Structure formats: C-alpha cells, structure tokens
Amino acid sequence: MATDVHRAVSPDRAGQEEPAAVRVQGLSRTFDGRRVVDGLELTVRSGEFVALLGRSGCGKSTLLKILTGLDREIEGAVLVPRRKATAFQAPRLMPWKKVWRNVLLGLPGKPERAVAERALAEVGLDHRVDAWPKTLSGGEAQRASLARALVREPDLLLLDEPFGALDALTRIKAQRLVGELWQQRGCAVLLVTHDVEEAVLLADRVLVMDDGVIAHETEIDLPRPRDIADPGFAELRTHLLDHLGVEAPTPAPAPAHAHASASASA
Ligand SMILES: Nc1ncnc2c1ncn2[C@@H]1O[C@H](COP(=O)(O)OP(=O)(O)OP(=O)(O)O)[C@@H](O)[C@H]1O
Numbered sequence: 001m002a003t004d005v006h007r008a009v010s011p012d013r014a015g016q017e018e019p020a021a022v023r024v025q026g027l028s029r030t031f032d033g034r035r036v037v038d039g040l041e042l043t044v045r046s047g048e049f050v051a052l053l054g055r056s057g058c059g060k061s062t063l064l065k066i067l068t069g070l071d072r073e074i075e076g077a078v079l080v081p082r083r084k085a086t087a088f089q090a091p092r093l094m095p096w097k098k099v100w101r102n103v104l105l106g107l108p109g110k111p112e113r114a115v116a117e118r119a120l121a122e123v124g125l126d127h128r129v130d131a132w133p134k135t136l137s138g139g140e141a142q143r144a145s146l147a148r149a150l151v152r153e154p155d156l157l158l159l160d161e162p163f164g165a166l167d168a169l170t171r172i173k174a175q176r177l178v179g180e181l182w183q184q185r186g187c188a189v190l191l192v193t194h195d196v197e198e199a200v201l202l203a204d205r206v207l208v209m210d211d212g213v214i215a216h217e218t219e220i221d222l223p224r225p226r227d228i229a230d231p232g233f234a235e236l237r238t239h240l241l242d243h244l245g246v247e248a249p250t251p252a253p254a255p256a257h258a259h260a261s262a263s264a265s266a
Pocket residue numbers: 031032036054055056057058059060061062063
C-alpha cells in the first residue's frame with residue numbers, strides 16, 4: 001500500500017483555492033516511542049464531505065481526537081474552525097438529563113429549550129424531547145447525539161464511527177439523515193468509518209490512512225443521491241478495498257442446476 005501514496009491537497013494549493021475547514025501540516029503523534037501519526041498532511045475544504053478509512057489501529061481516532069482539541073501532545077500544525085462538533089460511536093448522553101437538556105449541554109449562555117426542540121425536529125426526534133436517554137433506542141440515541149452536534153452550528157462536523165453500533169436498517173436511515181443534514185447545513189464533515197460503502201455513499205473524497213499518513217485519496221464523482229446498484233459505485237468500492245488490502249469478493253459460481261438449464265437453453 002505504501003507504493004501508491006497520494007497526499008491530500010497540498011496546503012499552498014488549498015490556500016489559493018477555497019478556504020479550508022481543516023489544514024494539517026507535518027502532524028505527528030507518538031505513543032510509547034511509536035509514531036502513530038507520522039508527518040501527516042491533510043486539507044478538508046470548506047463544505048466538503050471527507051471519509052477516512054484505514055485498518056484498525058492505524059490512527060484514525062487519534063487524528064480525530066487531535067482535530068477536536070482533546071489531544072494536544074502533538075508536533076506539527078493543525079488549523080480547524082472554532083465552531084466544530086463531534087459525534088462518536090457511543091452517543092455519550094448524560095443519563096440523568098432529559099434528551100433536550102443533553103442537546104444543550106455545554107452550550108454557552110442560557111440557550112432556550114426551543115433551540116433543542118428545533119435540532120431534535122431536524123433529526124426526527126420531536127416526539128422524544130422530554131424522554132430520558134435510557135428509554136431511547138440505539139438509533140434514537142445516535143440521532144440525539146447528532147442533534148447535540150448540530151445545535152453548535154458547526155463549520156466542521158467530526159464523526160467517529162457514528163453508525164458503527166446500529167443495526168443495518170437503522171444504519172441506512174442514519175446515513176441518509178447525515179447526508180441530508182450535510183447538504184442542508186453546508187458544513188465540512190470528516191467521517192471516520194470502517195464501512196467502504198458508507199464512505200462511497202456519502203463522501204466527496206475518501207482518504208485511506210496507513211503508516212501514519214494519508215496514503216491514498218479517491219474523489220467520488222458519482223451524482224447524488226447515490227445508488228449502490230450503480231456500476232460506478234461498485235467500481236469505486238472495489239478500488240478502495242484494493243487500497244485497503246482487501247480483495248473484493250468474486251461472484252459465487254452459479255449453482256450446478258443453473259449451469260445445466262443455461263446450457264440446455266443455449
Ligand atoms: N492513549 C494512548 N496510549 C497509548 N497508545 C495509544 C493511545 N491511543 C491510541 N494508542 C495506540 O495508537 C494506535 C492508533 O489508535 P487509534 O485508536 O487511533 O486507531 P484507529 O485507527 O482509530 O483504530 P480502530 O479503527 O480500531 O478504531 C493504536 O495502536 C493504539 O493502541
């Protein structure tokens with residue numbers, strides 16, 4: 001994988017084009033003498049949806065933590081907008097606060113309940129405003145967590161495996177919701193995911209992290225809304241799996257009786 005190294009858009013080029021939502025230069029992070037992030041370069045353009053893939057343990061969450069400002073023991077330069085918000089795999093709701101209070105948690109000033117109500121309506125949770133977190137389903141809790149991110153009116157939304165714990169159907173709905181919210185809001189999104197299809201479905205650009213750097217990037221130029229049945233979709237999926245070192249499954253051979261009837265009709 002190290003042979004096909006495409007670094008993300010170079011900082012000077014990004015500087016001349018559009019304002020960047022994220023600009024990372026020469027970023028390194030060392031744990032116990034091991035460089036998990038190693039001179040990483042990354043630019044996310046304003047309003048761009050970027051997905052970040054990479055094998056387990058390659059440093060994706062470490063990078064996200066640095067971008068949120070939770071980890072500052074770094075070398076290099078990181079430029080992110082002040083207005084940013086995060087949602088993680090675990091919704092991280094406070095069990096002793098009702099949903100609407102969770103949404104407003106940590107906001108400066110004294111925001112009114114109506115602010116939370118609007119955000120909850122945006123994610124389809126207007127009927128759960130007064131619920132306790134423990135009564136929410138997994139998908140509802142994740143949407144509440146998204147509402148909490150949205151009330152911050154972020155210029156940058158950082159998502160770390162937000163759909164990872166959801167069942168397949170809820171996951172599809174949540175992916176659609178994030179796609180719609182992104183289109184309405186126009187904020188930049190950096191989504192960490194293990195799911196190649198999710199990345200192709202949602203992102204303008206997919207990055208693959210390896211050896212502490214962005215080792216590969218692919219522009220996703222499929223029209224939206226995207227259809228996983230589109231042959232272009234399958235091609236991009238296979239291309240990305242290849243860069244992740246995963247062989248795409250070959251179609252199963254047709255059962256023996258199918259061969260028989262095919263040859264019989266031929
Ligand atoms: N606080 C820490 N102390 C020591 N090592 C750490 C710490 N945080 C992360 N690491 C190590 O850094 C490496 C990258 O971890 P990170 O969580 O960023 O990977 P990841 O790509 O997000 O993995 P996954 O896809 O499995 O979530 C791992 O080897 C991990 O053990």
